[in-house]
Amino acid sequence: MLNLIRKYTSRVRSNNPEQTALKVSLFATALLGCTATLFAIWADSAALLLDGAFGLSDILFSWAALKVSRLIQNGHSKNYPFGYHAFEAFLNLVNALMAMALLVFSALMALIAISHGGRHPHSLAVAIFALFSAIVCLLMWRFTDAKAKESGSALLKLDVVNWQIDGLITLAISIGFFMATLIEHTFLARFAPYFDPMIVLFVCIIAFPEPLSIFKRFLKQLLGANTMPALSARINSLYTLAFLQNSPTFHACIHEDLDIECKSLELGRMIYIWIELKVPCDHKLAQLCHQFELRTDLERLYRHNFKDRNVCVDVIFTPAKQDLQFLQFA
CATH class of the missing domain: 3.30.70.1350 (Cation efflux protein, cytoplasmic domain)
Known part of the structure; x- marks a missing residue:
């Protein structure tokens, strides 16, 4: 058993910073994404469901990024004589496109919810969970940012952006639902049902420019344009x-x-x-x-x-x- 542990430990240490960061990010994303989705269904919160949806989409991105990273490190092949660098740009492009689509869909759902009188989630529970999630996102953002600077990986740089967006979403959710909890027993209680969709709408508007910028940059790269x-x-x-x-x-x-x-x-x-x-x-x-x-x-x-x-x-x-x-x- 000790030999197996030593073998695994040495293998992890031998990994480069990019591989290590992507593996940690994949684990953290899967944990937060699944937990947030289940908690959102229980709490009936569209805002938290948006956070969970981002997490679940990031699972796919983190897994694909890990595969692409290994391909790039392996160099060229018979079918790809100039290497796999285009895969990195294409993956970042697809991920940005998915993020934009998710934000647009969530914004539309929020507008529909507002027009139908809002939602009635468990505000305090959502606020506490979102605060915990925001702290984890902040820690992961710092970790992946350091590894991205160390490795120069475009995949990790986009992962940093993903953690930033996720952290922004969860922090906004936490603040919003703490405010909703405070006004539930006041004369402003009639506005409480609108906090959930309004937070979703606010986050979508604030977060949308970042994936749009990433999409434009990597589209230009794939088209051979001067991006920088x-x-x-x-x-x-x-x-x-x-x-x-x-x-x-x-x-x-x-x-x-x-x-x-x-x-x-x-x-x-x-x-x-x-x-x-x-x-x-x-x-x-x-x-x-x-x-x-x-x-x-x-x-x-x-x-x-x-x-x-x-x-x-x-x-x-x-x-x-x-x-x-x-x-x-x-």
């Missing part, structure tokens, strides 16, 4: 440092003679950088050894500056325009 102009600008400016590493005269002739084009693409945690240098035949970089040296410097530079990302650098050397014209004429 600041990142592209940083990438474009960094290659000059590689030239400076060689010599000042080399740096000067780079700007005088070479036409340089730099493009970048973000896909999940991967950054693909494409650099084309149009080199005259009599230039120093026309020699293969110098091309290899520059390519190595560029790869080292980008991987050093983006340690938390999977960086792929392509450096292409082509003849300058005047040399192309000469070759065509010849």
Whole structure:
């Protein structure tokens, strides 16, 4: 038995931060989601049911994220020669779409409930449970945020957002139902049935922009659009440092003679950088050894500056325009 425990412990410790965080998140999500759903049915609370629905949808996301994370770590395969980074962006896109659909549906149900006189849940019980759930969400948010910064995982970054949204929902539910409990025996008691649907509506309006932003970002990634102009600008400016590493005269002739084009693409945690240098035949970089040296410097530079990302650098050397014209004429 002790040997089995030691074996399991060593295996858990050997996992990377992303895998560990996703497993913990999956367990916590399943526990909170199932508990919140059952409690919401007992308490007859649509607000708590929304929280439980988010939890149940996050179970699917956490499980899929764990699978995608393992695929990415395994590298490429015969069917996917460039790896599985697109899976990460696609999964985040689907998760954001599911969150938006759930928020829209919940908002519509809340409006229907308001038009029919509200609901009569067990306010105090819901408030206490929601407060406990909010505390757990806060702890999970801190945990996953730390692991996301450590691993640079886009999957974990979205999981952080999920815990933030879930925490916001449960905190709003807790505050709202504590207020509903306080007014139940006052002259404002007639407004108490509206607290549950109003809280749902409020949470849906507040939370909707976040998954919408995520959806737009990863849709652009899958379409090959520039999702982060600041990142592209940083990438474009960094290659000059590689030239400076060689010599000042080399740096000067780079700007005088070479036409340089730099493009970048973000896909999940991967950054693909494409650099084309149009080199005259009599230039120093026309020699293969110098091309290899520059390519190595560029790869080292980008991987050093983006340690938390999977960086792929392509450096292409082509003849300058005047040399192309000469070759065509010849």
